[in-house]
Amino acid sequence: MISSRCLLACLTALSLGAQTAPEPLLQTSQRLRAEAARTNGAYEDLAWLCDRIGHRLSGSPQLDRAIDWAQARLKAAGLVNVHAEPVMVPHWVRGHESADLLLPTPHHVHILGLGGSVGTPEGGLTADVVVVGSFDELDKLGTAVKGKIVLFDVPYAGYGRTVAYRHDGASRAAKYGAVAALVRSVGPISLDTPHTGAMDYDPAYPKIPTACVTIEASTQMRRMQQRGERIQLRLEMGAKLLPDVPSANVVAEIRGTEKPEEVVLISGHLDSWDVGQGAQDDGAGSVITMEAARLIQGLGLKPRRTIRVVLWTNEENGLRGGQAYRDAHRAEFKQIIAAVESDSGSEKVQSFELDLPKASAEAKTAALTALKSTAAPLMEPFGVALKLGHSGADVSPMVREGVTGIGMNHAGTHYFDVHHTEADTFDKVSKEDFAHNAAALATFAYALAQSDVRFQ
Structure with a gap:
């Protein structure tokens, strides 16, 4: 059954929407949109972040510089309570890495070690390669892969489905005695540019080195195996995990005028992988979050509730920023009206998705009705849908404990083409889309801050 609290929230939002949504907030939204297009502040800030700081892996001096720069x-921009909240983060170092096919046709193979991988023995290792297309295929081979390198040549079938091979492949191969694991890049294309990402080890099995190869190399080795040819590869990886180091989440606020204790949180993550410039993942989300707050502050708008910016650390290889924030702010969870995250690139925003994993189906429907009554008229000019869905990795530790999550989800037409690669660079960002996104987030956050809506 739907709770009386949720019904009350829905009715409150419907009432508020009828009173305030059509004219004043629509006019404010138009002003935000015009200001975003006039200044292109988000575009200029992202260019600086990418060109002058570059990629920002957890534990790196570049991430430290980005944290200082963001503050x-x-x-x-005039925000208050700007500070860094300390977080201890993993410090994984890639080191030198290379791979060369020795048989049947010698040539260099482009690789990127997976984050958290161990390195090879000093001097590298040389072994035959066995290509498999699934975990089931590996299980059928069993100990036949002992002493060999297992290559998971798994076609991309959406990130959520395919990423398991990157995350779990090393331990699944080590279970049967493999000496290393390679994974076909998790993306629809690679243009001979490998995709990296996080992996994890099962403590039940030995830790073996693991890296991504390009789609081109993976499918070539598949064809070689189908022809019955012996595949031999030399792999060298200098990866190592050093002791944890200090980092921080960046926090700033526009204090609410009437209900400052109630918070609308908007966010993105500052860290990236150690390749490319981290433009799409997630320089874009961090900068439009900063710009949304700057637009509201710059126009002199006075939200009733507090709008809080959080720029997360260590999303890519640990999620320590989100976990630390959850632990430090648990006492105020009931006052966090929504935790919004943007972490899907720079293309035009398509939807804001309400995430209430602990709620019943009826409560979710009521909450979505409340969201639509509050923000739908404002989002219509942006072409943005409001629906149920997933919020984001960094806010997920809070969301699992009852905080309302909202994901800002972008078109993503080419996001996974460059995701976690050397090709994740600023040149692929559209100035018009970026201004559009900043204004949409500013409008959405301001509307929630002006309302009395509660989603649960």
Whole structure:
């Protein structure tokens, strides 16, 4: 059954929407949109972040510089309570890495070690390659892969389905005695540019080195095996995991005028992988979050509730930022109206998705009705849908404990083409789309801050 609290929230939102949504907030939204297009502040900030700081792996000096830079930009925009909240994060170092096919046709193979992987023995290792297309195929081979390198040549079938091979492949191969694991890049294309990402080890099995290869190399080795040819590869990886190091989440606020204790949280993650410039993942989400707050502050708008910016650390290889924030702020969970995250690139926003994993189906429907009554008229000019879905990795530790999550989801037409690669660079960002997204987030956050809506 639907709770009386949720019904009350829905009715409150419907009432508020009828009173305030059509004219004043629509006019405010138009002003935000015009200001975003006039200044292109988000575009310029992302260019600086990408060109002057670059990729920002957890534990790197580049991430430390980005944290300092973000605080300075938020202070310059006039936000208050700008500070860094300390977090201890993993410090994985890639080191030198290379791979060369020795048989049947010698040539260099492009690889990227997976985050968290161990390195090869000093001097590298040389072994035959066995290509499999699934975990089931590996299980059928069993100990036949002992002493060999297992290559998971698994076609991309959507990130959520295919990423398991990147995350779990090393331990699944080590279970049967493999000396290393390679994974076909998790994406629809690679243009001979491998995709990296996080992996994890099952403590029940030995830790073996693991890396991604390009789609081109993976499918070539598949064809070689189908022809009955012996595949031999030399792999060298200098990867190592060092002790944890200090980092921080960046936090800043526009304080609410009437209900400052109630918070609308907007966010993205500052860290990236150690390749490319981290433009799409997630420089884009971090910068439009900063810009949304700057637009609201710059126009002199006074939200009733507090709008809080959080720029997360260590999303890519640990999620320590989201976990630390959950632990430090648990006492105020009931006052966090929604935790919004943007972490799907820079293309035009398509939807804001309400995430209530602990709610009943009826409560979710009522909450979505409340969201639509509050924000749908404002989102219509942006072409943005409001629906149920997933929020984001960094807010997920809070969401699992009852905080309302909202995911800002972008078109993603080419997001996974460059995701976690050297090709994740600023040149692929559209200035018009970026201004559009910043204004949409500013409008959405301001609407929630002006309302009395509660989703659960």
